[in-house]
Amino acid sequence: MRCFKAGHAQIALAALVATANVASAALYNDASQLPTLKYDFIVIGAGAAGNVIATRLTENSKFSVLVIEAGISDQGVLGVEVPFLAPSNLPNSSVTWNYSTTPQAALNDRVLAYSRGRVLGGSSSINFLTYTRGSNDEYNRWATLTGDQNWSWNKLSPYYFKSSRLVPPVDGHSTAGLVIPADHGNGPIQVSLPGMPSELDGRVVSTSKASGSQFPFNEDIQSGNSVGVGIAQSTIGGGVRSSSSTAYLEPVLNRPNLDVLIDNTVTRLVQSGTTGRTPIFKQVEFAPSASATRTIVTANNEVILSAGSIGTPQILMLSGIGNPSDLTALGIKSVVNLPDVGQHLQDHPIMSNYFLVNSTNTFDDVLRDPSILNADLAQWQNNNTGLFGNAPANAVAFLRIPSNASIFTTVQDPTAGSGSAHFEMIWADGFAANVIAQPATGHYVTINTAVVSPTSTGSVRLASADPFAFPLIDPGFFSTAFDQFAMLSAVKAARAFMSADAWKGFVISRFGPVGDAESDDDIIAAARDAIITIWHPTSTARMSPKNASWGVVDSQLLVKGVSGLRIVDASVIPIIPSAHTVAPVYILAERAADIIKAAW
Template sequence: MGSTPASSYDFIIVGGGTAGCLIANRLSHAPTRPSVLLVEAGSNPEGEYLRAPFHRYSPAFLRPELDHGLVSTPQKNLGGRTIAYTRGKGLGGSSILNFGVYLYGSGEDYNRWADISGDDSWRWEHTQKDFQAIENFHIKGAEEYAHLAKPDPKAHGKDGIVKVCLPDVLEEGIATSMEALIKNGEKLNLDPNSGDPVGISIFPASYSKDGRTTSATAHLVDAPDNLEIWTGATVHRLAFEGTKVVGIETADGRRATCKKEVIICSGTLDTPRLLLLNGIGPAKELESLGIKVMKDLPGVGKQLRDHIMTFLECEVDSSHNNRYAFEHDEALMLEADTAWKKDKTGPYALHHSGLWGGFLKAPGVEEWPEFRALDPAVQEFLSLDSVPTYELIGNCLMVPPDTVLPEGSSYIGAIAFLMNAQSEGSVTLRSADPADKPLIDLAYLEHPYDRRAMREGIRQTYTKMFENPDLKKVVKKQILGPESLSDEHIDAYMTAAVTTVWHANGTAMMGTRENALACVDSRFRVYGVEGLRVADLSVCPLTPNNHTQATAYLVGHKAAEKLIAEYEL
């Protein structure tokens, strides 16, 4: 298809995901009304599975057209397995497909971010206010279970447009499970978004009485006429004048120029791909593919970090919860679907509406040889009271989904996550062809600390959930998990079962010029390239101790604030 004449805008945003939609909203609503173009590879998603709490996990598995279809390289520490890396394709990006958890992380994450970026505006006392400005947090439901969740209303925002909530009613089994862990010594955390996530909590979610909030449903409804949105538009080329980026070109030949800046919000995997294709990245890599080097930036595509997880599943007596019976009764499901579509009530508003878990320290972590071998600054950070070693979730979905249970049985699905992974992967190009998907090496479990910490996270999660004296009496048998809790059996299980929780970050890292791998400054400006910023999770200089949706919104918020201030919008 031939090129079309270029349209001109003040700002062009590449990627209509979690951060991109927020930035488009903020810039287009600024008092000076700059012209803004938002360019998204996918569609404007509609149809089944996208809103009801019951379908919290469904879009990622049942709407494949809303996924970019990325797959990792074979992982040598996972027996050569490849990992399907689901990324949202459509307005809203991964906020369409994620599991809805809305957690800030540790305040110490943002203090460390400030230290690495050389910018105190990233410190917790400032980022906490930023989070408050983003959210409209419905806390009232927690009054019904105040012994398990009691956020301080003054510490949370009610004037933002991203709807966040705690459920009005707790699904059966949640309170029983949490109370069992607390009774057996776990710390209760009444508000994991206080800056200290450590302890057992009910997790806030990006839901409301209307269902799932995506960045598009929050930020693109009733868009002003100075915001134009292109869908089905994959950006392949950046247009340069010297070292300045002045526009973009899509795969189908649409072109646009900008008077001020292009802001790339394509995500941790696609942002480095786009930069590399356009000559911004490690010079030797680019030259080997015949790509003209516009800026030698060694860090592009490097320092890929992630949270990893494993599912642990047990069959339990249906006196604990009735999920399995409900999910396998076609008449009840049809009735529930009808009720939700009629007035957003019924079992679809309740089932999977609440998720609980904990961010926890592994016992004796500071004595591990693998810990003592870490850089002293990393050791100091990991030793802080509000920085966890691992996360557990106590009531997830059934895995494998086709498991058949006898009448009178249900399931508890737990997950063990590794926090603060030290392994670093990369995103590189297969070729200079923009249509080729990138090579994604996740490097899972390459670092000795990660292997030790993940092993302990699995052992602790299994013990706390399924060997808990008060829960053990309802456990019938293991469905999924290691053969035993020995090091050998847990390690074998990790090789077979470790996968991603889709929190990749760091591939266009924020940092000072003194850091050879830093790609952007604390104002999101790409080093050595005028007119170009990056604002998505690729800029993270560390992986926050959370589920990264809230951090993606934070990045968009901060980037928008800095652009509005700099251009006096």
């Protein structure tokens, strides 16, 4: 589901996102307020991973923890709290790093908005809430690539069950047959099915069940086999977003051994000494702005870098950790030779397929008419129910390309195994506007198609030595034959699905440039103008075996060639999973917390 852009309603949504936002008394926003400049652990970034680490480490009263977050508080920001308003956070809002990509050669040199969360909760506070942990195969591949079986699913499964739990939909309706409670845990992140079943849900399920193996029904995509069609599961509890901030951080802000500093950007890590010939990085420099005085804090034990797949490599390179020639060219002294820093960026390309439908129940009129929007918002403010208490997505499908497809005569299957998908379809009961605006009339269904096992890779590089300058982000979207074949397969699957009997009389026609494309070449050409990012960057500080020549961290998440520094976020994932990335990050961070506790 992509950003909403719809005239008067867009203005109304912008006003909602700009709701005043004041930090809680439990948070600091100025270094002078900190009670000390020495902590046992310093966590950089209060996102999906950082908040897990801070929460779990402070369970031990002997550990003192400081979290440094560049963004603002999430409290009182309706665009964060209200599930349906998630798209209004992107792009260019007060709660995002408003990055953009370099021109994407395979997308006709288009520059894409590339926002990341700049708020407590990080991107878990601004994502579109879809929750998928991925197949067991994904984690077994981590174990193989790192040479450490502790990253296999059997070893990681307790951390999945520890991180999230299934809760009832906000309207309390029965979800029997659409989810398997035993496949869920007892952790703080709340996960639920839609609390307002749409006109799509029954059609999606019946089409899947009638299709046999073409579109297999999957009662619960968290079962270990993620392939199939099912009703969307979202990080929503009681009609409100459940993020790493609301679920992990907020409940523990009163702990005396936890301090959280917001509105301050980490400018670099400072070498604090050496052990043998190994540099020690246990100091962190930060400032609220480029012109402000910089402050340094010290970690007694270690620094945990959880700034995400864009922020983490940027901070490493600013600190002299990366490719020596690149750093020297920018006037940065090279301290540690780690050329993999910022390399191997992967993300899921996504685009919208539109269908004009015979209905007046889609959310299109909500986005066109401020009076309808305001009534839905008032209902949510009253009891968190209705359209606004639900995520924009209704249903999802993770599907595989047939094993005898022509692409596999020249390309090895890039998935982790038979339980992982090549592409995804996400249904929305309305027009999800991105590169083209919502039409002034008509009612639509959107199927967003994404390549979830891409082979294209890119990079994050420094634009300058200025820590307040945005880095150069190049995901390399759509640059391989496989990615093009997978997106073509996804479009054909979406069309085939919507031509099934359950949709007769409901679907009128395809719509838009992608819908008008008929031949394979025409569909791929249209995709070059339609693809954007699903905002799932990974792998820019990859985990690898300790003695491997590639990678940035070892299987204990310690930065290679450095003492006192660990990375815990999506950047360490060795290869992008066929899943929305927030659940894998929670699992990763829960295990990392135990690793850190055991080390100290």
